[in-house]
Amino acid sequence: LDHPEFKCSNGWLDHFKDRHNITFKKICGEAKSVDVNSEAMNDWWKISHIKGKMPSEEPPFKKKKLSSQHSHSHASQNGFVNTHKLQQERRKLPIFPAKHKLTQQIRSLDTAIVIGETGSGKTTQIPQFLHEAGVHRGSIIAVTQPRRVAAITVSQRVAQESGTLLGHLVGYSVRFEDVTSESTKIKYMTDGMLLRESTLDPLMKRYSIIVLDEAHERTIHTDVLFGVVKKAQRDRKKKGLKPLKIIVMSATMDVDHFSNYFNKAPVLYLEGRQYPVQVYYSTTSQSDYVMAAVVTLFQLHRDQPPNQDVLIFMTGQEEIESTVRCIRDISKDMVGEGPPLVVCPLYAALPSHLQLKVFNKTPQGSRKVIVATNIAETSVTIHGIKFVIDTGVVKAKLYNPNSGLDLLKVVRISKAQALQRTGRAGRESSGTCYRIYTEEEFDSFKKNTVPEILRCNLSSVVLQLLALGISDIVNFDFMDKPSMESLIGAVHQLHSLGAVTKEDCIKLTPLGKQMVSFPLDPRLSKTVLIAKDNHCLEEILSIVSMLSVDSVMFTPQSKREEALETRKKFISSDGDHVTYLNIYRAYKSVRGNKEWCHENFINLRNMKLALEVRKQLRGICVKLELPIESCGQDTSVLRKCLAFGFFMNAAELQKEGEFISLSSRKPVSIHPSSSLFMCKPAYVIYNELIQTTKCYMRDLSVVDPDWLYEAAPHYFRKKKPKPG
Numbered sequence: 175l176d177h178p179e180f181k182c183s184n185g186w187l188d189h190f191k192d193r194h195n196i197t198f199k200k201i202c203g204e205a206k207s208v209d210v211n212s213e214a215m216n217d218w219w220k221i222s223h224i225k226g227k228m229p230s231e232e233p234p235f236k237k238k239k240l241s242s243q244h245s246h247s248h249a250s251q252n253g254f255v256n257t258h259k260l261q262q263e264r265r266k267l268p269i270f271p272a273k274h275k276l277t278q279q280i281r282s283l284d285t286a287i288v289i290g291e292t293g294s295g296k297t298t299q300i301p302q303f304l305h306e307a308g309v310h311r312g313s314i315i316a317v318t319q320p321r322r323v324a325a326i327t328v329s330q331r332v333a334q335e336s337g338t339l340l341g342h343l344v345g346y347s348v349r350f351e352d353v354t355s356e357s358t359k360i361k362y363m364t365d366g367m368l369l370r371e372s373t374l375d376p377l378m379k380r381y382s383i384i385v386l387d388e389a390h391e392r393t394i395h396t397d398v399l400f401g402v403v404k405k406a407q408r409d410r411k412k413k414g415l416k417p418l419k420i421i422v423m424s425a426t427m428d429v430d431h432f433s434n435y436f437n438k439a440p441v442l443y444l445e446g447r448q449y450p451v452q453v454y455y456s457t458t459s460q461s462d463y464v465m466a467a468v469v470t471l472f473q474l475h476r477d478q479p480p481n482q483d484v485l486i487f488m489t490g491q492e493e494i495e496s497t498v499r500c501i502r503d504i505s506k507d508m509v510g511e512g513p514p515l516v517v518c519p520l521y522a523a524l525p526s527h528l529q530l531k532v533f534n535k536t537p538q539g540s541r542k543v544i545v546a547t548n549i550a551e552t553s554v555t556i557h558g559i560k561f562v563i564d565t566g567v568v569k570a571k572l573y574n575p576n577s578g579l580d581l582l583k584v585v586r587i588s589k590a591q592a593l594q595r596t597g598r599a600g601r602e603s604s605g606t607c608y609r610i611y612t613e614e615e616f617d618s619f620k621k622n623t624v625p626e627i628l629r630c631n632l633s634s635v636v637l638q639l640l641a642l643g644i645s646d647i648v649n650f651d652f653m654d655k656p657s658m659e660s661l662i663g664a665v666h667q668l669h670s671l672g673a674v675t676k677e678d679c680i681k682l683t684p685l686g687k688q689m690v691s692f693p694l695d696p697r698l699s700k701t702v703l704i705a706k707d708n709h710c711l712e713e714i715l716s717i718v719s720m721l722s723v724d725s726v727m728f729t730p731q732s733k734r735e736e737a738l739e740t741r742k743k744f745i746s747s748d749g750d751h752v753t754y755l756n757i758y759r760a761y762k763s764v765r766g767n768k769e770w771c772h773e774n775f776i777n778l779r780n781m782k783l784a785l786e787v788r789k790q791l792r793g794i795c796v797k798l799e800l801p802i803e804s805c806g807q808d809t810s811v812l813r814k815c816l817a818f819g820f821f822m823n824a825a826e827l828q829k830e831g832e833f834i835s836l837s838s839r840k841p842v843s844i845h846p847s848s849s850l851f852m853c854k855p856a857y858v859i860y861n862e863l864i865q866t867t868k869c870y871m872r873d874l875s876v877v878d879p880d881w882l883y884e885a886a887p888h889y890f891r892k893k894k895p896k897p898g
């Protein structure tokens with residue numbers, strides 16, 4: 175919201191009024207999902223066939239243990255839950271008629287690949303089917319999700335469906351939050367969590383079934399898990415232990431690639447209900463996709479009847495918030511032209527009560543517009559969508575092997591993603607998708623999304639593989655092997671952090687072993703561990719916790735000036751990290767007072783979360799017997815610790831007043847949201863780089879160049895002083 179590119183809604187409004195309509199050309203009649211074509215279907219076994227209509231023969235509704243008194247009492251504790259209604263909804267899902275066949279098949283297989291349209295019921299139903307049929311044999315069924323939000327919302331839903339309290343039969347485990355108990359048998363978790371657990375138990379003995387869901391997203395953690403679970407399955411067999419069943423699920427993916435990797439595992443197709451979607455391409459290339467999407471929305475809004483909702487895909491929080499604001503402003507000006515608009519943002523960092531708004535029924539006679547990130551592509555199902563506006567872009571992490579750094583950048587989506595987005599308009603009836611790009615542009619999109627492991631910094635992954643006892647990283651069974659360059663880059667980075675030795679073979683140092691204990695980026699773990707030597711763990715834990723949650727500052731656009739003015743008292747000329755510490759200390763001094771947060775434009779929920787994170791990190795420090803001491807008011811030592819963790823993210827001020835990154839020698843700028851935005855310190859370190867029109871550094875601290883040299887003498891060369 176503080177970003178210069180996304181402000182001034184009034185300017186947008188004028189721009190919008192001047193703008194001519196965008197013309198689209200209609201292309202094809204029906205949305206198809208990639209790779210699930212009829213040829214592939216003939217090759218593989220088909221589970222059910224329910225295309226375009228409801229199942230005609232529904233099995234009679236059986237009263238199961240779910241309606242026992244015990245579960246009813248739980249259901250009512252869950253609030254508002256009508257178990258009977260939920261059971262009826264379950265029966266209507268496309269997966270339901272395939273229940274028995276599917277369960278039988280999975281029971282007989284070691285590894286299965288399940289493909290089915292988004293919303294067919296894979297994530298919520300399959301674990302329940304397997305549990306009900308006893309396929310789990312008393313152990314836990316783990317279901318991984320790439321997104322935290324999905325793990326939480328899906329487990330809530332499944333707990334409701336099974337008429338139990340969340341955390342009992344059904345639970346979830348995400349970073350810094352574990353809602354499970356002794357009785358949990360269906361455990362939704364982020365892929366990162368399961369990977370973390372595997373470092374403690376590489377054979378994953380707690381689980382009898384591991385479901386790797388949303389496999390097509392190919393997150394770095396899911397990709398590593400593929401290799402880890404495959405090895406666990408093989409090793410358990412060798413050792414005569416209980417077998418491990420692996421289920422890989424997705425809405426769409428390159429099935430052959432997956433099947434080959436999993437020793438020719440059979441692919442089970444679930445046909446979903448997909449109605450025809452008309453696809454329109456922009457006739458001309460659009461340079462401003464945000465504006466083009468808004469124009470498209472109002473074009474269709476004027477013509478189309480109410481209660482036909484619109485889903486717009488954008489790239490991230492700032493863009494979504496500004497688009498939502500813009501739509502609301504314009505709609506105020508357009509009273510009488512089209513039905514009233516209910517505009518909802520949807521992105522991972524949005525507070526959950528606002529996220530849930532998206533799922534509310536649209537009031538009769540109005541139109542809901544959801545502006546979402548790719549979270550709405552496959553992870554969550556939204557009812558009532560008739561129109562999709564696809565901007566064709568996504569924010570992705572890219573890796574620069576030269577500098578070893580990740581960069582967040584807006585890039586083109588893949589064809590597979592475009593098809594998924596299109597499909598969202600045809601879930602309940604036929605729909606329309608407007609693509610804010612030309613057909614030629616679409617043709618230039620990559621077929622599939624490039625797996626994250628091929629475009630990210632691998633230091634965290636390499637650290638975890640080493641902790642798993644896998645030292646021959648180059649020969650690890652990756653589904654798609656990362657380049658030598660990026661593997662070596664990761665080892666170098668870990669070496670410069672002091673986490674590994676590279677003598678005979680790559681091995682974790684005692685420091686590296688301690689780093690593995692923290693669920694943090696290796697650079698942050700290093701910062702924590704160096705803080706122990708500098709007697710300032712108390713403060714560093716607070717700073718690292720604040721960095722581990724989404725922004726603790728809350729800046730409503732209508733009160734922007736007031737918010738910035740009120741928060742001035744927290745700002746430190748040392749940078750954002752000390753500013754965060756000031757906020758943390760102030761929050762603690764008022765004991766987390768809600769009013770105080772409101773008055774100071776601080777996000778209470780994220781502050782609470784930061785405190786929770788801190789508690790956990792503190793627990794790890796206590797376990798490792800690290801003394802938690804305070805440095806009092808001397809904040810320079812804090813910045814020194816940060817420099818020891820983030821020396822590779824350093825930038826130097828140049829004569830012309832611009833910064834360059836020391837590792838890549840590329841120009842970088844201070845992000846407008848930083849407390850150092852108006853300052854020109856000689857050297858800074860930063861936590862994150864974001865590329866928009868410029869390359870912006872986020873979360874910065876002023877540092878002394880000597881600290882950088884001290885932190886990594888092998889990494890830097892000291893400048894020879896110039897004569898005079």
Ligand code: CDP
Binds near residue numbers: 267290297298
């Ligand atoms: O995994 P897949 O996309 O195949 O479907 P799912 O996530 O199991 O969702 C099946 C259905 O459950 C959706 O169509 C929604 O109607 C419902 N659902 C819901 O209402 N709330 C959730 N948090 C998750 C699913």
Ligand code: MG
Binds near residue numbers: 297298387388
């Ligand atoms: Mg799913």
